[in-house]
Structure formats: structure tokens, C-alpha cells
Amino acid sequence: MVHLILYSKPGCHLCAGLVEKLNQIQDLLFELEIRDITTQDRWLNAYQYEVPVLKQMINGQEMPIPRPSPRLSVSQLATHLQKHLIATPA
Structure with missing residues (x-):
């Protein structure tokens, strides 16, 4: 299963x-x-002006996913993810 990480803030x-x-x-x-960037200084310093930041966890490494436009529909977002996700062995 694909593991996505979303860096977010309240x-x-x-x-x-x-x-x-x-x-x-x-x-x-x-x-x-979902990771709240306000809970860790390193996340806050890295992403305070960038949220939302979406990444895929692969073998313990976070791989960035290009930021989707907030105007994308649900189906367009699914297509965006399918295009950018890296397949991992089951």
C-alpha cells in the first residue's frame, strides 16, 4: 500500500x-x-510557508510529490497522484 505524508498546519x-x-x-x-508542522520545530522551519506538502514514503525515505493545484477535482487529483507515485513492491 502507498504511504502518503501530508505536512499541514491548523x-x-x-x-x-x-x-x-x-x-x-x-x-x-x-x-x-497527516503531520502538523506546528508540533516539531524542524517541520515548522522547513514547511511553514509551503503547506500543504505531500510526500510518499518509500523504504524509509520521503519522496516529494509535486504540489497539486487546489482547483483539481477529486478525479484529477487521483490522476495527478497516479502519475507521480512511485510503485513499490507489495
């Missing part, structure tokens, strides 16, 4: 919109881990 409407759309994707199996 009150971020772009983050909330992305989470809502990710939760509606039905034709792509993934586990979503």
Missing part, C-alpha cells in the same frame, strides 16, 4: 481542502499520515 484551508479530496479518492489505495 487553519490551513488549502490543507483541509486537499485532505477532503484525498479522502474522496476511491480508485487508489493509500494510507494518509
Whole structure:
């Protein structure tokens, strides 16, 4: 299963919109881990002006996924993810 990490922060409407759309994707199996950047200084320093940041965890390494436009529909977001996700062995 694909493991996605979303770096987010409270009150971020772009983050909330992305989470809502990710939760509606039905034709792509993934586990979503949401990390609140305000809970760790290193995350806050790295992403405070960049959220939402979406990454894929592969063999213990975080691989960035290009930022999807907030205007994408749920199906367009699914296509975006399918295009950028790296296949991992089962």
C-alpha cells in the first residue's frame, strides 16, 4: 500500500481542502499520515510557508510529490497522484 505524508498546519484551508479530496479518492489505495508542522520545530522551519506538502514514503525515505493545484477535482487529483507515485513492491 502507498504511504502518503501530508505536512499541514491548523487553519490551513488549502490543507483541509486537499485532505477532503484525498479522502474522496476511491480508485487508489493509500494510507494518509497527516503531520502538523506546528508540533516539531524542524517541520515548522522547513514547511511553514509551503503547506500543504505531500510526500510518499518509500523504504524509509520521503519522496516529494509535486504540489497539486487546489482547483483539481477529486478525479484529477487521483490522476495527478497516479502519475507521480512511485510503485513499490507489495
